[in-house]
Amino acid sequence: MSIPLPPDSIPDALPGPPFFGALLRIVWQHVRERMLQAIHEAGFADFQEAHFAVFSFPLPDGMRPSELARQKRMSRQAVNYLLSQLEELGYVERRAADGSDRRLVYLTPRGHEIVAAIFACLRQLHEQWSEEVGKERFDDFVDVLKQLSTKAQEPTNR
Amino acid sequence: MSIPLPPDSIPDALPGPPFFGALLRIVWQHVRERMLQAIHEAGFADFQEAHFAVFSFPLPDGMRPSELARQKRMSRQAVNYLLSQLEELGYVERRAADGSDRRLVYLTPRGHEIVAAIFACLRQLHEQWSEEVGKERFDDFVDVLKQLSTKAQEPTNR
DNA sequence: CCACAATGTAAAGTAACTTTACATCAAAAC
């Protein structure tokens, strides 16, 4: 059904050991579940969780399959496998760009509707959370996230 | 090898659509990779990524398999499957608690070493990040994470 | 024109599950 969620309660005091690993996991899983739910409620019941590998930032619109594989750090075969499914379901297509005969990946109108559903869900979450923790605090939170994600990409930090 | 990581660069301007989903994913994946790497470097090369399902907060020490399954939101069979592997590898054992004849899951000494490696890794990351984004900002970040993860557990928020 | 690396994809194998099924155990109902 959905992703395993952690236990029913997080202890108020998270002492000695740094538990931000667990916290990140919980929040991230929650976002995923909400996104998947939003997509399904938008009428795309055949969209599977695994498809997020393709339908995530950066979107594959106009990208080559091999480039996609490199960015998502999957094998070309795995990308091919998911793309075939998504093409079958009508969310993407592989066709040649004008003037070229290289086949590239493009989102179909249905694919763009998925993206719209995801964005709508995220905007709603953004709003909800801004309200719950305070707009300024949440904006700071996202700023730190942005900074950390940039660090995380560096060659091999440390 | 490791988890697929996102592209090489995150655009400076993340405009209209809220991209904190992607940011959370990137940071969370980075933490996972670091933890796995730390475990492997500590000499436990046979620890697989899937084993995090068991070796995550809350730790299964003294827990019943079915309780574990409920908390991690996996089937009892899946938990059983992972526990069998981990028992084979010497990281957990299933034995009866004193006075009872119900078999419970316990970490072995080797299992506790894995936990120690994870904690050491997280503490190091905590230190590194506190330095990089500023101690106060990072503490605020963790506070918001804590608050959001609590919200995320509520019955069905919204 | 010709190596030569990058690309696409088919086929088979594998890991990590879920579903189904069933036997066992434990507490509640009678």
Next chain:
DNA sequence: GTTTTGATGTAAAGTTACTTTACATTGTGG
């Protein structure tokens, strides 16, 4: 005290989401 009932453990088979291996194709620098 037995019976029923629900929770538990686990075996077996099926499924999904991959990886590995292999190979044919394509574009490109020499």
